[in-house]
Amino acid sequence: MSGQAESGPVDVVIAGGGLIGAGIAWRAIHRGLTVRVVDPDPGSGASYAAGGMLAPVSEASYGEDRLLRLGQESLRRYPAFVAELEAATGHDVGLRTTGTLMVGFDADDMRALDDLHRYHRELGLPAQRLTPGEARRLEPGLTPRLRGAVHAASDYSVDGRALHAALLAALPEQTLVRERVTAVAVQNGRAVGVTLADGSMLHGRTVVVALGAASADLPGAPALPVRPVGGQILRARSLDGEPLAERTVRALVRGRHVYLVPIGANGMIIGATSEEKGWHSRVTVGGVFELLRDATEVLPALAEAELTETLVRFRPGTPDNAPILGPTPLPGLVAATGHHRNGVLLTPVTADAIAELLVTGELPAVAAEFTIARFTAQESSAARFTAQESSAARFTAPEEQDSAAGAGRPASQMPAV
Numbered sequence: 001m002s003g004q005a006e007s008g009p010v011d012v013v014i015a016g017g018g019l020i021g022a023g024i025a026w027r028a029i030h031r032g033l034t035v036r037v038v039d040p041d042p043g044s045g046a047s048y049a050a051g052g053m054l055a056p057v058s059e060a061s062y063g064e065d066r067l068l069r070l071g072q073e074s075l076r077r078y079p080a081f082v083a084e085l086e087a088a089t090g091h092d093v094g095l096r097t098t099g100t101l102m103v104g105f106d107a108d109d110m111r112a113l114d115d116l117h118r119y120h121r122e123l124g125l126p127a128q129r130l131t132p133g134e135a136r137r138l139e140p141g142l143t144p145r146l147r148g149a150v151h152a153a154s155d156y157s158v159d160g161r162a163l164h165a166a167l168l169a170a171l172p173e174q175t176l177v178r179e180r181v182t183a184v185a186v187q188n189g190r191a192v193g194v195t196l197a198d199g200s201m202l203h204g205r206t207v208v209v210a211l212g213a214a215s216a217d218l219p220g221a222p223a224l225p226v227r228p229v230g231g232q233i234l235r236a237r238s239l240d241g242e243p244l245a246e247r248t249v250r251a252l253v254r255g256r257h258v259y260l261v262p263i264g265a266n267g268m269i270i271g272a273t274s275e276e277k278g279w280h281s282r283v284t285v286g287g288v289f290e291l292l293r294d295a296t297e298v299l300p301a302l303a304e305a306e307l308t309e310t311l312v313r314f315r316p317g318t319p320d321n322a323p324i325l326g327p328t329p330l331p332g333l334v335a336a337t338g339h340h341r342n343g344v345l346l347t348p349v350t351a352d353a354i355a356e357l358l359v360t361g362e363l364p365a366v367a368a369e370f371t372i373a374r375f376t377a378q379e380s381s382a383a384r385f386t387a388q389e390s391s392a393a394r395f396t397a398p399e400e401q402d403s404a405a406g407a408g409r410p411a412s413q414m415p416a417v
């Protein structure tokens, strides 16, 4: 038995300490809960690679209106979230509010950008069509070969690694348990903690799965429809210490996507591939070549910059590209995963919503559309997740579960996912 187990259960055990797990921990502790975050190498997953774009408008896609609204709500919360975190820790997380330019190179690129802009207008999103000259006045390093641009002034970016470091710094020392979770511990049909790679057990009244792309495979937990989506991404910096650009540029270069996100005084993140190869993606010559070829076409001065990093990580993808938030069919187990390409953007709203659920038993309305229930057709699961009059999804509080659905009920009778 570890010391953790002997000291009795904490309120919440969070499996996974990426941006999502660390963000939830910070907000839950703030709400007065005792929390442990279990992760052998926190922040080494997708959160380490992320471009840091906070870009609901430039990421908007037809058919993803719910995700867009969630992203906008999270972005709305970002300035206060960052201000509070920076004040609490003294860390600077590099929130940049300079907006995003979307640019295109040929007629097909511009048709795609105009389609997107039409969608922006239909939804009343703040975005403005620019001529190449206007785009270059905003960002003088852009190539003159552009055909046109759309400016999303309200899309921001943040330094994802700095944000994660600040979140860890904000947690009390005993919060972090540097171990691998091997399973969810289940007793009498409910999650009661996690087992660790060293064989010990950590008891928690509620367990949160925040393992990013690894969330699908946790023994003891119901299957979650999360898959790893590989992404190669690069970092560079100017040799003269001058900024390479002021704002994020997302480009369609004759049908190929590339983005450039300024970071720090003179850094640039260049991303990203999107690969459906399971866990097999690697940094490849072809991947790096294509990103650099397109990025230097967009911003020619980048060719003179130092290439400082190439890496691959795995986005936690879901069937509808939206996260899985809230109660699961296993009482006592909460999901906070599947943030796919938007996990940095969605950190504040996820952290607030899951903390609220942990404290009150109510998943706030903003997250109620994102429970696992949307992937299940079964009536029985609908009963557990139906939105209440308040339109907030409710999950049975631990105490109630003991006397109601949870206690003595074998896991096999839980609604299947």
Ligand SMILES: Cc1cc2nc3c(=O)[nH]c(=O)nc-3n(C[C@H](O)[C@H](O)[C@H](O)COP(=O)(O)OP(=O)(O)OC[C@H]3O[C@@H](n4cnc5c(N)ncnc54)[C@H](O)[C@@H]3O)c2cc1C
Binding pocket: 015, 016, 017, 018, 019, 020, 021, 038, 039, 040, 041, 042, 043, 044, 045, 046, 047, 048, 049, 050, 051, 052, 053, 054, 179, 180, 181, 182, 210, 211, 212, 213, 214, 230, 231, 232, 233, 271, 272, 313, 314, 315, 316, 336, 337, 338, 339, 340, 341, 342, 343, 344, 345, 346
């Ligand atoms: C190339 C790339 C670019 C991206 N760009 C952006 C962007 O610009 N904007 C944006 O909003 N999002 C972006 N994303 C998506 C974003 O990075 C993710 O959605 C987000 O980081 C998910 O956070 P997470 O905490 O759920 O997962 P992760 O950051 O992957 O964290 C999961 C954690 O679980 C831990 N873990 C795994 N297995 C175990 C285990 N068995 N026991 C204990 N711990 C375990 C890992 O060590 C890790 O720390 C990008 C992703 C990639 C890959």
